[in-house]
Amino acid sequence: MSILLTGGAGYIATHTLISLLENGYEAVTLDDYDNSSPEALRRVRQLTGKEFAVIEGDAQDRELLVRTILDYNVDGIIHFAGHKAVGESVAKPLKYYRNNLTSTIAVLEAMQQTGVRDLIFSSSAAVYAGDNQMPLTESSRRECINPYGWTKYMSEQIIRDAAKANPEFSCVLLRYFNPVGAHPSGMIGEDPSDVPNNLMPYICQTAVGLRERLTVFGSDYRTHDGTGVRDYLHVCDLADGHVKALEYAASHSGCEAFNLGTGTGYSVLDMVKAFEKVNGVKIPYVIGPRRPGDLDECYADPSKAEKLLGWKAKRGIEEMVRDGWNWQKKNPRGYRE
Ligand SMILES: NC(=O)c1ccc[n+]([C@@H]2O[C@H](COP(=O)([O-])OP(=O)(O)OC[C@H]3O[C@@H](n4cnc5c(N)ncnc54)[C@H](O)[C@@H]3O)[C@@H](O)[C@H]2O)c1
Known part of the structure; x- marks a missing residue:
């Protein structure tokens, strides 16, 4: 085929x-x-x-x-x-x-x-x-x-x-x-050409020092810790x-x-905490305003x-954050190295 x-x-x-x-x-x-x-x-x-x-x-x-x-x-x-x-x-x-x-x-x-x-x-x-x-x-x-x-x-x-x-x-x-x-090899991964729109590449770019800090958009959603669940x-x-x-x-x-x-839904802060724990890297973050159109939670x-x-x-949350970081760490500037 x-x-x-x-x-x-x-x-x-x-x-x-x-x-x-x-x-x-x-x-x-x-x-x-x-x-x-x-x-x-x-x-x-x-x-x-x-x-x-x-x-x-x-x-x-x-x-x-x-x-x-x-x-x-x-x-x-x-x-x-x-x-x-x-x-x-x-x-x-x-x-x-x-x-x-x-x-x-x-x-x-x-x-x-x-x-x-x-x-x-x-x-x-x-x-x-x-x-x-x-x-x-x-x-x-x-x-x-x-x-x-x-x-x-x-x-x-x-x-x-x-x-x-x-x-x-x-x-x-x-x-x-x-x-x-x-991919667990760290050879391929997400390589946004602009400022990332999504959470994980933003966390990874913050961890590698390309971004100063992560902005968490909204902490008053109706979720277990107030941040959006996806x-x-x-x-x-x-x-x-x-x-x-x-x-x-x-x-x-x-x-x-x-x-x-x-x-299974995880909040923004669940992802940040899992990333820090699994990879032993600190993610500085600030709480910002909600983004228009964002929902409290969304899961399948x-x-x-x-x-x-x-x-x-x-694959669970540990593999997600481990493999995301492995890719970013090996390719701080994505495919542009
Ligand atoms: N990443 C997500 O969160 C997500 C979620 C839901 C759906 N999707 C959809 O999945 C698909 C793949 O997403 P992705 O995250 O891999 O994005 P991506 O930008 O990495 O991949 C899309 C690819 O399409 C190419 N492309 C765009 N327009 C083209 C055209 N007219 N002709 C030829 N190539 C073209 C781009 O160069 C890019 O390589 C997209 O349709 C996206 O909308 C993505």
Whole structure:
């Protein structure tokens, strides 16, 4: 089986690429390196000792997708490519709608044109409305509060409609919760090109001295310690979820959504304390104001993925903070060393 990974040089895609290669898949990556580096792919090669094809290009380019699918006999696609910074999506909504929606449409058109039937899509917990009961199930109410979330919501709808019109399609929508950590080798990991939006890279950059201190946004949430609670998930567990999703797609048709999370919520201060304890490093922090739109808590009911995909997160908070720090410590400036 040969799999095309759009956005294949990114954080989640490179970890997934390792899982795919280790499970006997062949792979082709297509990335414009807007938020990643070819160095990440070089390291995947080094780490796995396996070859795969690398294409530099834009996932919005349908002709390029068709050519790549035909040249490499692609059997299935994992569509990771997209912009993902929530704050930037509020300031530049059209950039987000254009890239994230056009690329999804181009992938589906290329599937129609070439007869590829299996698609795994990187969706997000950002599709769920803020007034749901926790834990979130796949049928919890969906509504977004920023353009980034809407691009995932709309992409899901576009994929669902395309699957209805093409009954041979088999599409899996993976709603990721909060991926953190890195490959245990410390050779690949998350490398934000800007000031990190997410907690773990910010903690890691503070620990390594790139940032003076962490700002904790809000300490008066209705949680056990007042800071926001999220469902953090080790990126290697998330990567394995894609292999399970491909197996599921191969034996089903239609369109199905799955939460990928651990089902356990940790607060910002839980993560800081675990990081300090496991790694023996102090994280200076200050309490700042709440960020608009942030919820008290957000965590998954991952039981559908366990039941239908046979997937369950295996790695706990210690591995998340240990592997995240191992990557940052070995690569203080990410792939730019
Ligand atoms: N990291 C998270 O917290 C999270 C949570 C939920 C969903 N997701 C989604 O998962 C996917 C992967 O996320 P990530 O964290 O690995 O991000 P990432 O930025 O590391 O990876 C995305 C990759 O896509 C590439 N890309 C963007 N637009 C492209 C285009 N038009 N053509 C070709 N390549 C393009 C980027 O260069 C990058 O390598 C994204 O769709 C993201 O929205 C991420």
